[in-house]
Amino acid sequence: MKRYDAIIIGAGHNGLTNAAYLAKAGLDVVVVEKNDYIGGAAASREMHEGWIYSSCSYVCSMMRQAIHRDLDLSRHGLMLVPYLGTVSFADDGQVLKLYTNAEVEYLELRRHSPHDADSMHRFRADLTRYSQLIRKTLMRTPPDPVSFKPRDIKELLFLARQFWTLGEREIYEYIRFFTMSAAEFLDDYFENGLIKASMATPGIIGTALGVCSPGSAYILLHHVMGDVDGNIGAWGLARGGMGAISNAIASALQAEGGEIRTHSGVQQIMVRHGKACGVVLENGDEINAGIVVSNLDAKRTFTQIMDRKDLPPGIYDKARNFKIRGSSGKVNIALSGLPKFTNVPENRYINRGGLTFTGSMETLERAYDCWKRGRWSDVPFVESVIPSAWDPTVAPPGKHWMSNFIQYCPPKLASGPWTPEKRDAFGQTVVDRIERYSPGFRDLIVHMEVRTPDDIEKEIGLTEGNIFQGELTIDQLHFNRPFPGYAQYRMPVKNLYMCGSSTHPGGGVSATCGANAAREILMDLKRPNTVPQDDCYDE
Amino acid sequence: MNKADPYAGERLLESPFHPRQAPLNLREAWSAWNGYRFAECYYDAEYEYFCVRNACATYDISPMQKYIISGGDSEAMLNRMVTRDVTKLKENRVTYVVWCNDQGRMVDDGTIFKLASDRFMLTCGSSCVAWLKMSAFGFADVSCEDVSDKIAALSFQGPTTCAVLKRMGLDGIETAKPYDIRHFPFGRGPLMVSRTGFTGDLGYELWIDPALALELWDRLYAIGADYGIQPYGEAATNMARLEAGFIMPGMEFNEALKTVHLEHDHTPFELNLGWLVDFNKPHFNGRSALLAEKQRGPKYVLTRLDIEGNKPAEHSWLYGNKRCTKEIGYVTSAMWSPAAKANIALAMIRSEHLKGEIWAFIDYAKELRQYSKIARCTVKDKPFWAPGRARATPPADF
Ligand SMILES: Cc1cc2nc3c(=O)[nH]c(=O)nc-3n(C[C@H](O)[C@H](O)[C@H](O)COP(=O)(O)OP(=O)(O)OC[C@H]3O[C@@H](n4cnc5c(N)ncnc54)[C@H](O)[C@@H]3O)c2cc1C
Numbered sequence: 001m002k003r004y005d006a007i008i009i010g011a012g013h014n015g016l017t018n019a020a021y022l023a024k025a026g027l028d029v030v031v032v033e034k035n036d037y038i039g040g041a042a043a044s045r046e047m048h049e050g051w052i053y054s055s056c057s058y059v060c061s062m063m064r065q066a067i068h069r070d071l072d073l074s075r076h077g078l079m080l081v082p083y084l085g086t087v088s089f090a091d092d093g094q095v096l097k098l099y100t101n102a103e104v105e106y107l108e109l110r111r112h113s114p115h116d117a118d119s120m121h122r123f124r125a126d127l128t129r130y131s132q133l134i135r136k137t138l139m140r141t142p143p144d145p146v147s148f149k150p151r152d153i154k155e156l157l158f159l160a161r162q163f164w165t166l167g168e169r170e171i172y173e174y175i176r177f178f179t180m181s182a183a184e185f186l187d188d189y190f191e192n193g194l195i196k197a198s199m200a201t202p203g204i205i206g207t208a209l210g211v212c213s214p215g216s217a218y219i220l221l222h223h224v225m226g227d228v229d230g231n232i233g234a235w236g237l238a239r240g241g242m243g244a245i246s247n248a249i250a251s252a253l254q255a256e257g258g259e260i261r262t263h264s265g266v267q268q269i270m271v272r273h274g275k276a277c278g279v280v281l282e283n284g285d286e287i288n289a290g291i292v293v294s295n296l297d298a299k300r301t302f303t304q305i306m307d308r309k310d311l312p313p314g315i316y317d318k319a320r321n322f323k324i325r326g327s328s329g330k331v332n333i334a335l336s337g338l339p340k341f342t343n344v345p346e347n348r349y350i351n352r353g354g355l356t357f358t359g360s361m362e363t364l365e366r367a368y369d370c371w372k373r374g375r376w377s378d379v380p381f382v383e384s385v386i387p388s389a390w391d392p393t394v395a396p397p398g399k400h401w402m403s404n405f406i407q408y409c410p411p412k413l414a415s416g417p418w419t420p421e422k423r424d425a426f427g428q429t430v431v432d433r434i435e436r437y438s439p440g441f442r443d444l445i446v447h448m449e450v451r452t453p454d455d456i457e458k459e460i461g462l463t464e465g466n467i468f469q470g471e472l473t474i475d476q477l478h479f480n481r482p483f484p485g486y487a488q489y490r491m492p493v494k495n496l497y498m499c500g501s502s503t504h505p506g507g508g509v510s511a512t513c514g515a516n517a518a519r520e521i522l523m524d525l526k527r528p529n530t531v532p533q534d535d536c537y538d539e
Numbered sequence: 540m541n542k543a544d545p546y547a548g549e550r551l552l553e554s555p556f557h558p559r560q561a562p563l564n565l566r567e568a569w570s571a572w573n574g575y576r577f578a579e580c581y582y583d584a585e586y587e588y589f590c591v592r593n594a595c596a597t598y599d600i601s602p603m604q605k606y607i608i609s610g611g612d613s614e615a616m617l618n619r620m621v622t623r624d625v626t627k628l629k630e631n632r633v634t635y636v637v638w639c640n641d642q643g644r645m646v647d648d649g650t651i652f653k654l655a656s657d658r659f660m661l662t663c664g665s666s667c668v669a670w671l672k673m674s675a676f677g678f679a680d681v682s683c684e685d686v687s688d689k690i691a692a693l694s695f696q697g698p699t700t701c702a703v704l705k706r707m708g709l710d711g712i713e714t715a716k717p718y719d720i721r722h723f724p725f726g727r728g729p730l731m732v733s734r735t736g737f738t739g740d741l742g743y744e745l746w747i748d749p750a751l752a753l754e755l756w757d758r759l760y761a762i763g764a765d766y767g768i769q770p771y772g773e774a775a776t777n778m779a780r781l782e783a784g785f786i787m788p789g790m791e792f793n794e795a796l797k798t799v800h801l802e803h804d805h806t807p808f809e810l811n812l813g814w815l816v817d818f819n820k821p822h823f824n825g826r827s828a829l830l831a832e833k834q835r836g837p838k839y840v841l842t843r844l845d846i847e848g849n850k851p852a853e854h855s856w857l858y859g860n861k862r863c864t865k866e867i868g869y870v871t872s873a874m875w876s877p878a879a880k881a882n883i884a885l886a887m888i889r890s891e892h893l894k895g896e897i898w899a900f901i902d903y904a905k906e907l908r909q910y911s912k913i914a915r916c917t918v919k920d921k922p923f924w925a926p927g928r929a930r931a932t933p934p935a936d937f
Contacts, residue, residue, distance in 0.1 A: 228877075538848070
């Protein structure tokens, strides 16, 4: 029976990236995916004839350019297109229009608050400084802070050097950042409610924290540290939807001779003599391999597809207690025309980029309160974009699809299990929220796909539907991700590795987890490294 | 009382499309081309570039110079002038050409449209009246008419262009192959469409009577609205053409007739355009000098470079060693390519050093401080960006 050099469980974009780099080093690899499509949370699917939805993730900024370039993903069909402008809607009907042009944006901010217009410069400079520091860690394996291996010491020194370049005052600020709430962080800059709330929203996306919860400041940073073509903080669309990213990586993998098997859910990771040696599929087939790499989240990997007896003591409990709370929903809507929004001019540069139904700090916090009580938010935060207004490939000409990301929505309802009726009601809450700012919106709806955290978990196996494969709080970041002592992609069982977003640097469509894991695996196998260095060191 | 504008003589001309383009130029970013006001960008150069790569966009090429060369000797005259064999050009086809002085140095590049057996249109970047007059000398039956102001032209580029033209009712446009010319009725006059462009992507150029220019614009934009149409300017053009590997006067080459210093102009071989020089045809301008150059090999060769890192190597010196002691050439154009996700450049490199190592010394600034880095360069044989749709017939709808 055939024995592969490596099996990668899950064809999420990280699993595919991992496999591509292993294949590039000459390994015989196979990726096994339970669904009949690849990409996991980065997938494009035609859910209504003529409309292609990015079913889960919808915008791109974290994808490392160095990987895109190195795997020649452009040649494999990937094009990332930055979109322009963001509109933020307040409870009182006010609208904040963040234009792309710096001068014009300044004028708009001044209309709301001259003080905040000036503060925005300091805010952006500070965020850029912190982002640049974090960016340097993305494509590096976190050091083990308690090991005395030369490699770990070297890496700790590297980090220390980067820290020192910030200057003493900034080091204090930076450390505070990881424990502060987004609200506290922003109080330092802004006095206008709408501006503050708009800047706060990246701090709650995907997390089970509120704007006032400690730790949400880091989530904010996590969402602005990416870039499109070097423009830090910019977001783009993948032409053809987010699946174009996974498809391009898959094509690069196949060009290196790698194999992908869909419809091949893994039942169990096989362990013999303390070493991972293959997998058993749900249909009973066994596949043998030298190493096994899991693209699943940490909780799923250790509590669902491993035999507890194969694990060293304590690991099962760590995995069970891994913080991975679902809090987000997704509503994809096919529209018969472009919606119009009250107080937003029909300016193509501003009315179809980011649309954020923000409300106010108060509204955002109230939305969180609902989640804590096991209900979806009565007045949710909705982050939308109309990709079809930029991308001619995702809807018929003149028709549109609107991606709506909803915060908050719980995986388990206090009122009992999710039912189709409850799902519909959740969807209607979202439509109501949009309709309030876009009278007649409902009449444009041609088709709607409502996805609760429960749906997301069932479909792509993100536990509780947590978009990051595990909360991004300091206890689960960097050398603590997924667990202290296991941040270097090697897992407690020999020949078992992890390469999904549960590992450093965490969630988002970045391809970094997969690439970083490949570098570690190749080192263990004494193969030449195929993973490129990041290109952000001289920014 | 209407006072005459005292500055009238200093103001630039306005293209037939100006009334539509001016209000869209939100940045008031104008430059000039052949005496015309001409957009550098309308909104954001990079955004406009992406419209070309992702949807569709128009670029006003009305200021380009256009000449109708007609008469029984027109083909012979053009064949004498340019280095390519014009007799091979079929009716309703376009070809890219260069022409040289007697020393084989390039005067300009342009395109020839064969409109009938004895009727051609020559287009080029800068005015060519004097050179044409000289080139026509000795040919009895040829006339050269400057029609630059008599034809309005829009370059319409990007993946959704064919879909838009089809929706406009240009029947059969999808069967036009690259470099084909098609004629359609439009309003009260004819519309000529060529499948040509300067972006390396799927695209067309639309040629029309200036009196119908605005009608064409309105129709194109009414239909194009559902296909992401957007005007783009010089800056975005420059990005797209560099990715496609096309040369630009004033960047890659100096026009020979405007060059002061010896050999600061270029031969087609230096510009890697040797394939445009046909020694099998009858005599043409610069033939013997070019033959000698071909045998000797050019001093410099225009080369495509992929440069490590992401700092654009604009104006960089190139060296044959990492210590940067052995200078071998210079970069002519450089940028970070969003489509190819590579740090690309065109560079003039002394031929004898093409095979060895190439290093770029790159200067860049961060908040007023100057930095530099030395980056390894790799020679690329193919264009940085060459999507299949640029060649596909019929092209897909996006
Ligand atoms: C609704 C939503 C919106 C998001 N929005 C954005 C966004 O706009 N931008 C952004 O950058 N990020 C976004 N994210 C986060 C981002 O999509 C994820 O962090 C990222 O895609 C995770 O990639 P991954 O490869 O690590 O894991 P996954 O994509 O989770 O891949 C895991 C794969 O394993 C497969 N699998 C599971 N169990 C098994 C099994 N037993 N056997 C075989 N295969 C199995 C799954 O089907 C899946 O394909 C969003 C996520 C969600 C859910």
